[in-house]
Amino acid sequence: MQGGRRIIRMYAEPIELQDERFGVMFVSRDITKEIEIDRLKTELVATVSHELRTPLTSILGFTELLEHRHVDEEKQMRYLSMIHNETTRLERLVSNLLDVQKIESGHAQQDFKVESLFELLSDILEIHAGSTELHAFHFDCDETIRVSGDPAQLRQVFSNILNNAIKYSPDGGNIAVNVSCDDDVIRIAIEDEGMGVAPADAERLFEKFYRVQNEQSRNIGGTGLGLAICKEIIESHGGTISVCSELGNGTTMTVELPIVA
Ligand SMILES: Nc1ncnc2c1ncn2[C@@H]1O[C@H](COP(=O)(O)OP(=O)(O)O)[C@@H](O)[C@H]1O
Ligand SMILES: [Mg+2]
Incomplete structure (x- = not known):
């Protein structure tokens, strides 16, 4: 649901007693949740049927x-x-669906550890760099930075973001991973030079099953679940994830995680 906006349905019914009009009864019902469930159902059917x-x-x-x-x-x-x-x-597709279900039902087991962010990101970068010849990767991270979290889940987050960075820049280009720290947070920015998204789409990228529908992205496969899973995972780690993008001009995904004391 976006920005706390609610959708209200109003009914008006005249109140009459022995043919005399007494007044009008108004009933207002908050149908935000129903509309959201309806959207999810439609998009689930569309995604599953296409991806299956x-x-x-x-x-x-x-x-x-x-x-x-x-x-x-x-x-x-x-x-x-x-x-x-x-x-x-x-x-x-199947494991994405299971992940969403597991996270939402609160059954995702987390095993928190403190580990080197440099090593975690280098591993994932190496795997992704091996999957493309069109992209040049740049990595800037202090080797002493450590992160606290479930290693498998954090790997899943950065893999999905990198996978998107590659997938949505089909003509290639630079992909830069820059890590910086301030007093409270570790900031991991993943920047690509790909197709980017329009502001209206950027607002919705983290919704389940949301995929941008345009000429360029139509032929690229996906479930629209990756970023929704990333958001759930990062928030369960006390962090945030956000996007900064311009249509046709690349995308930067920024993950912020609490600093390890
Ligand atoms: N780096 C990116 N550049 C452009 N668009 C992106 C990028 N990352 C994500 N998107 C858009 O956000 C949508 C949702 O991403 P995601 O949840 O990972 O689903 P999927 O990749 O399976 O479609 C994608 O369908 C795509 O339209
Ligand atoms: Mg994805």
Whole structure:
């Protein structure tokens, strides 16, 4: 729900007694929650059907080709790799859905540890840097900074942000991860030079299932759950996550976490 704005439905009914009008009764009902649930339902159906059907159709198609046609070894490998990619996409959808469910029901177990932020981010950066040849990565972080949190969850947050930075800058460019500290917070800024988002979209990126629908982003797959999961995780660590972006001009995601004394 955005900025505390509420949606109220009003009914007006005349009150009459023996054909005489006594007055009008007004009933106002807060339907904010109902509207939100309705939106989630619509977007869930749209996302799940797209994210499920697209990979399923490919998997079905390629397995049929492998089964019924004689294909040379090179093609076999190509088809198998497509099947593998599409299966990964399905797996991601299912685990995203399970994560959201787990976090929302309060069943996500957290195992807090204090660890080196430098090492945590270097690991994730290395994995992502290996997945693209179009992007140049820059990393600036003091090696002594430590962070307190659930290591698996924090990894999930930064992986998703980096994954987005790569995915939504399909033409490549620089991706910079800059870490700074002040008295109370550690600030981790992840900046890309990709497609960016318009202000109206930026406000909604952290909503479940929200995905920007425009010419450029339409062909990029996703569930719209990644940033909603990031927000839940970061807030459960006493931190904040925010976006600064300009359409066509790149995006900066900023995570702030409490400093470790
Ligand atoms: N770095 C980015 N640059 C441009 N758009 C982004 C970026 N990160 C996220 N977005 C937009 O925010 C939406 C929600 O992101 P996310 O919750 O991770 O879902 P997903 O990546 O599965 O679509 C994306 O669909 C995309 O439109
Ligand atoms: Mg994502």
